[in-house]
Amino acid sequence: MKISKEDVLNTAELARLEFDDETLSKFTRQLGDILVHIDELAELDTKNVEPTSHVLELSIPFRKDEVNQVITAEDALRNAPSKENDFFTVPKVIEDQS
Amino acid sequence: MSIPRTIKEAAALIGKREASPVELAELFLERISSEDAKINSYITVWKEVALEAARKAEKEISKGNYLGPLHGVPIALKDIFVTKDSRTTCGSKMLRNFVSPYNSTVAEKLMANGSVVLGKNNMDEFAMGSSNETSYFGPVRNPWDTDRVPGGSSGGSAAATAANLCVASVGTDTGGSIRQPASLCGVVGMKPTYGRVSRYGMIAFASSLDQAGPLAKTVEDAAIILSSIAGHDPMDSTSVNLPTADYASALSADIKGLRVGIPKEYFISGMDPDVEKSIRKAIAELETLGAEIVEISLPHSPYAVSTYYIIAPSEASSNLARYDGVRYTYRCENAETLRDLFFRSRSEGFGDEVKRRIMLGTYALSTGYYDAYYLKAQQVRTLIIRDFDSAWEKVDVIASATSPETAFRIGEKADDPLKMYLSDILTIPCNIAGLPGISVPCGFSSEKLPIGLQIMGKPFDEQTVLNVAYAYEQSTKWYEKEIAPLG
Numbered sequence: 001m002k003i004s005k006e007d008v009l010n011t012a013e014l015a016r017l018e019f020d021d022e023t024l025s026k027f028t029r030q031l032g033d034i035l036v037h038i039d040e041l042a043e044l045d046t047k048n049v050e051p052t053s054h055v056l057e058l059s060i061p062f063r064k065d066e067v068n069q070v071i072t073a074e075d076a077l078r079n080a081p082s083k084e085n086d087f088f089t090v091p092k093v094i095e096d097q098s
Numbered sequence: 099m100s101i102p103r104t105i106k107e108a109a110a111l112i113g114k115r116e117a118s119p120v121e122l123a124e125l126f127l128e129r130i131s132s133e134d135a136k137i138n139s140y141i142t143v144w145k146e147v148a149l150e151a152a153r154k155a156e157k158e159i160s161k162g163n164y165l166g167p168l169h170g171v172p173i174a175l176k177d178i179f180v181t182k183d184s185r186t187t188c189g190s191k192m193l194r195n196f197v198s199p200y201n202s203t204v205a206e207k208l209m210a211n212g213s214v215v216l217g218k219n220n221m222d223e224f225a226m227g228s229s230n231e232t233s234y235f236g237p238v239r240n241p242w243d244t245d246r247v248p249g250g251s252s253g254g255s256a257a258a259t260a261a262n263l264c265v266a267s268v269g270t271d272t273g274g275s276i277r278q279p280a281s282l283c284g285v286v287g288m289k290p291t292y293g294r295v296s297r298y299g300m301i302a303f304a305s306s307l308d309q310a311g312p313l314a315k316t317v318e319d320a321a322i323i324l325s326s327i328a329g330h331d332p333m334d335s336t337s338v339n340l341p342t343a344d345y346a347s348a349l350s351a352d353i354k355g356l357r358v359g360i361p362k363e364y365f366i367s368g369m370d371p372d373v374e375k376s377i378r379k380a381i382a383e384l385e386t387l388g389a390e391i392v393e394i395s396l397p398h399s400p401y402a403v404s405t406y407y408i409i410a411p412s413e414a415s416s417n418l419a420r421y422d423g424v425r426y427t428y429r430c431e432n433a434e435t436l437r438d439l440f441f442r443s444r445s446e447g448f449g450d451e452v453k454r455r456i457m458l459g460t461y462a463l464s465t466g467y468y469d470a471y472y473l474k475a476q477q478v479r480t481l482i483i484r485d486f487d488s489a490w491e492k493v494d495v496i497a498s499a500t501s502p503e504t505a506f507r508i509g510e511k512a513d514d515p516l517k518m519y520l521s522d523i524l525t526i527p528c529n530i531a532g533l534p535g536i537s538v539p540c541g542f543s544s545e546k547l548p549i550g551l552q553i554m555g556k557p558f559d560e561q562t563v564l565n566v567a568y569a570y571e572q573s574t575k576w577y578e579k580e581i582a583p584l585g
Contacts, residue, residue: 008457015415015460016422016440017453031457033516038404041474044481051476052483054306054336055532055557056293061335075199081429088425093436 002032101125101262103585105319108171108265112159119159119170123152123214126172130216130263136584137239137248139258140174143217147183148172151214158212167322167346169212174264176255177218178225179205179310180299188301189223189233189251192421192428192447202299203331204268204310211326216264220254223449224418225275225303227251228521231512232451239508240283241582242547246505249279249521255313256283261584266314266323270300272307273406274500274525277537280313281500281550284539284582286320286567287313291558292532293338295324296331304413305336307406307529315577317538317568321345324560340558348561351569354388358566359493361396364524369502372543377499380540380551380570384497387569392493396485401478402527407519408462408475409530414452415459421447454515483531490556495566498524500537500550524552534560538567539576548580 008028012018019027073086082089099117102108111117117125127145134140155170180186180198187193201209209215222232230238230253238253240246241261248257252269256279259267269276271289280287288311295310302308312323328342360381365374385391423429423443430446433439448456462471489496502524511518528535533554540551551570555563571577 003461007461011457011461011464014464015456016419016444017448017456018441018445019453023450027454027457030454030515031461034407034458034519035461037516038407038471041401041404041408041478042470044398044401044478046474046477046481049477049480051473052479053476055483056336056338058336061332063332069200071199076425078199079196079426081423081427090424090436091433091439 003028003035102265103262104315105167105171105265105322106316109167109169112170119152119155119214120149122170122172123148123216126216126264133261133584134263136244137241137257137261138236139220139238139254139261139263140217141177141187141189141220141235141254142184144184144215148214148216151209155212155214165212168208168326170214172214172216172264173208174216174219174255174258174267175205176221176252176267176269178221178270178301179268180301181205181218184218186218186301187235188225189221189235190448190452191234194234194428196426198299200299203296203333204300204327207327208268219252219258219267219269222251222253222451224301224414224452225251225270225272226414226451226455228274228278228518229506229511230254230279231508232449234449237508240505241584242284243505245507246547247282247508249282249501249505251275252287252313253279256280256285256287259283259285259313259315260582266312266319268310268323268327269313270308270310271529272303272410273529274522276311276313277500277525277535277550277552278522280537282505282548284548284576284580285313285315286317286536286538287311288320288324288536289528289534290324290328290560291534293336294534294558294560295327296329296334296337298331298333302417304410305417306413307410317564317571318346318349320536321349321564343561345561345564349568350565351572353384353566353569356389356495356562356566357392357493358384358389359392359394359489359496361394361399361496361498363396363399364498366502366523369499370504370543373499373502373504373549376541376549377551381497383570383573384566387573389566394489394493394496396489396527398478398481398485399527402482402530403519403523405475405478405482405530406526407458408471409479411455411459412462412472413459415456415463418452418456423447451515479530482527486531486533495562496554498552500524500552504543504545504547504549528554533557534563536563536567538571540570540574541576542580
């Protein structure tokens with residue numbers, strides 16, 4: 001299926017990505033070509049075929065709730081692009097009410 | 099002392115006291131510093147860390163605490179395995195300064211077995227690519243012809259191994275990322291069964307497909323590394339709790355009576371005639387060695403690429419949501435709002451191929467398209483698995499080309515993502531079905547570029563896959579006859 005620039009813009013909003021006009025046109029064309037190719041899947045009759053999300057039969061493993069590996073706050077913050085005390089800092093989220 | 103090319107040779111030198119681990123580490127570090135500028139196969143070289151590990155290995159070995167064939171042997175790791183000793187970039191600007199607070203299980207196990215890690219290999223950004231051109235740290239070049247790609251995404255691991263800038267390396271394979279570069283660089287590369295090796299600390303691309311495995315000069319070396327990294331890990335709930343083996347000791351070149359399936363769909367139209375010729379010759383060689391050749395059909399394999407390019411990007415779009423500029427990644431300058439911070443950090447931190455796949459996956463999972471794309475692809479995944487299930491009733495392994503072509507020129511497919519995606523047409527089915535697969539060198543094209551033979555096996559039957567590759571390798575010995583110009 002060919003997709004429109006508008007579809008690409010909507011998807012970019014969901015993916016938290018932004019593009020300049022040139023890239024937007026390029027991506028619209030490239031993603032359209034890929035999706036047209038992928039449309040071949042519609043040829044296959046998949047009625048009553050169970051979907052596979054994973055090749056293994058997974059079960060949730062349980063273990064005792066014991067502390068065994070600790071990443072300290074200091075370690076966790078070591079790569080932070082911006083921090084204050086024991087916190088990551090980001091631009092203010094809540095607007096001033098005044 | 100001649101420079102060892104294999105784990106086996108390096109271990110023999112150490113065993114006979116002809117070279118110490120420190121001498122070997124120094125030798126390879128020198129080779130990297132004089133040669134790697136030609137192929138760009140390392141993102142980070144661990145000079146001090148490697149020498150320290152080598153000194154420790156030397157001390158332990160001299161005390162009689164020999165840990166096995168990897169002890170003191172210089173290897174490398176794809177820069178997708180997180181390590182405490184240096185940054186782990188995953189080939190991305192997003193993680194260019196990231197230093198993990200913990201080690202991946204693969205790195206931990208290799209170090210526990212005494213191997214000396216020389217550094218972290220270059221790769222396609224977030225393992226997304228088949229040419230190693232999408233790395234933020236520049237393309238890797240093929241040691242057989244530096245105008246050509248090494249394949250990807252484990253292109254740095256394959257190129258470094260072929261050029262002997264490490265004796266072996268460990269990479270990851272989501273749709274062919276170990277086997278295709280191994281084929282294009284003339285080395286052995288193995289993707290184990292999904293669940294065989296822990297993914298803990300292996301930066302996630304598509305979690306239901308990703309698997310770690312060795313790149314090496316010989317099948318025996320690949321088996322040695324697999325034995326080291328395989329096994330259940332409580333830190334990865336998808337690593338299976340099944341017994342592993344000493345795959346190297348159990349190697350056998352006796353394949354008499356073994357049934358080798360040849361899927362007719364794998365001789366695709368547009369295949370390089372030199373590749374087809376080599377593969378047909380390799381199949382004849384397997385027959386000479388006593389294997390029974392059986393023509394089979396895997397009727398849904400032509401749909402594997404389309405299935406993969408829904409499933410892998412969908413999982414990737416979810417996995418890569420964590421790179422938001424807040425905690426440990428690249429952050430844009432002067433963000434005014436949190437929204438601005440998210441959008442600009444991601445848009446500046448990811449390269450085009452990663453963005454394309456995030457977009458594709460986000461689109462496939464979005465309201466209104468989920469059934470047509472994601473659900474449909476999951477159903478076709480079932481059909482592809484069923485194809486293999488019926489094949490296993492007739493054969494023990496399946497053989498094909500690894501890649502329909504030899505190494506292509508840098509830039510040749512860079513602007514045509516769909517063409518690039520089709521390079522993985524013969525390796526993707528293995529990942530979709532979770533099967534083990536190996537690529538072993540099987541000759542050269544008229545342009546003197548390596549060609550790889552792929553052997554696929556039943557789930558958790560790595561040993562038979564290795565045995566068939568070993569039997570073929572021992573009777574042809576391409577790895578001895580031909581060495582890359584930069585090797």
